[in-house]
Amino acid sequence: MKARHIAALVIIAAVVVSVALYMPHEQEKTRLKVIYAGSLIVPFEQIEKQFESQHPGVDVQMEGHGSIQVIRQVTDIHKEVDVLAVADDSLIPDMMYPDYSDWTVRFATNQMVIAYNNKSKYANEINESNWYEILARQDVKFGFSNPMLDSCGYRTLMVTQLAELYYESQTIFVDLIVYNFDPQISVTKNGDTYIVLVPEIFEPRAEKVVIRGGSVQLIALLDYGGIDYAFEYKSVAQQHGLMFLELPAQIDLSSPEYEDVYKKVIVRLGFQRFASVDTERVGMPIFYGITIPKNAPHPELAVEFVKFVLSEEGQRALRDLKQPTIPPVTDNFDKTPDELRPVVIKDNKGISRKEER
C-alpha cells in the first residue's frame, strides 16, 4: 500500500509539473498584426498603447516599412496582416484592388518641409522666398532620401520642380538637383507636364548633396552636422524636435486645392524596384490611407482597430503627436465595413492614380 501511494504521488507530481511547464504563463492574447508606413511610427506607437489598454486581450503587433513594402507584405510576400496604413493612399487601390482589398479610408495628411536645426548654416536667414538660394550656396549641404526607395525622396524632386513654376525661375531644379548628380537627372516637358527622369544609379556628384535611404539616416546627419538641411515630412520634423521651414502650399503637396498644379510634375524612376508597382509617380496631395486586407486573420478586431484610429480619440492621439489628420473619407462606401460607415464620409471620385491618368 505504502509503495503504491508513493508511486501514485510521484506520478501525480510529475503530471502536475509537466502541465505547469507547458501551460502558457498567462492567457494567450490575440495578436493583431498592423503594418504601417515609416512616417507613422511615432503616432502609431501611441495608438497601439491606447488600443491595447482598451482591449486587454489583444496584443497589437506593429511593423513599419516604406509604404510600398507595407502593401507588398500582403500582395507579394503573402503575409497574413490585419490592418495596413500607408503614406500614399493611392497605392492601396493601385496595388491591392480587387484581390486583396476594395476600400480605402483617407485619414491623415502631411506636407513637405525643409528641416534644419540651429547649427545649420544660414538658419537665421532662410525663409519661404530664399530657401532655394540658400540651399544652392556652395558652403551649404542638404540631403533627401533616395527617390527609388522612399516616397519622401520622389516628393522632394516634385517640390523642387514645382518651385520653378511657383517662383518663375528656370534654374531652381537645375541648381539644386541636376548639376549635383552624376549621371545627371533630366527633365522633359510634355505640354504642361514636367517629367523628371531619375537614372538607374542615383549618386550625388559631390558632398554638397547627401542621399540616404530614409528619414532615419537624414535626421541623424542633421543632428551631428553632416548636413545643414533635409527635405522631410512636417510630422517627422516635428516629432524629432527639428526646426523647419514651411513651403508655399502651391509646392508642398499638402493641399487638395492645388491638386491640378501638383499633377504637372511626374517623376519617372530609373528601374522598377517592385514588379507590382510601375515607375511613375504623379504629383498629388499627400494623403495617408488605411484598409483591412480581405484575408486578414482577425477581421472583426481589425475593424475595431481601424474604428479606433478614425475615432475622435484616435485622431486626437495622432494630432497630439504632430500627425495632421483629416475627416475620414472612404473611396468605396458600399464595400467599407458596416461598423466603419458611421465614421467615414463618402467619396466617389476614387483615389487611384491609375484611374486619373
Place this chain on the structure above:
Amino acid sequence: MKGDSKVPRLLHILVIVVVCIGIIGAVAYTHPFVGITEERINWNLTLIGEGEKVVTFDEIRALSSYEGYGGFFTTVGMVNGPFKCKGVPVEELCNLVGGINASNTLWVSAPDGYLMVLTYDQVKGNFVTYDPTTLKEVPHGDLKMILMYEQDGASLSEDDGRPLRLAIVGSDKLLTEGHYWVKWVDKIEVRT
C-alpha cells in the same frame, strides 16, 4: 519480506522514469528541433553577363566562400544583426559570366518581384556604414558584398531570405541600409 524488497525497487524505477521524462521534456522544451540543416536545397541562381549560366545551390556552396560580419536596419530604424555571415563574394559570381567593371551595373532580383540595382563601387564594397547602437555613420575597413547562405552558423530561415540573400560584410560589426539585403536572390545580371 519479499513484498518489502519490491517497494524500494519499484520506487527507484519510478523515480528514474520520471527523471528521464523530465530531462527529455526539458531538453525538448529548451532546444526545439529546427531540423532541415542537412536538407537538400533545390534552388537555381541565374547569372547573366557575357552569356548566361545557371548555378545550383550546391554549386554555389562549392565555390570559395567568404565570412564576415554585417547587419542592416529597416526603414523605421529597426536593427537586425550584426550577424556572422558566410557566402560567395558577388564579384566571384560575376566572374563566372565575364566579370564586372566600372561601366557596368548589377541588377539583383528575386521571385517576389523585388529588384535592386547596384553600382560597380558597391559591388566592391563602397557603402555607408552605421554603428549598430547609435545608427551614426562610422568609417569602415574593407567590405565585401556576398551572396549569403549561412547566418550565424546556420542556413537561412525563410524570413531571412532562404536560401540566398545579398549581404554586405566585413571584419567590423557594422550595419548598412536594409534595402540592399535582397532576400531569396535567384537572378544576378551584369548590365552595361
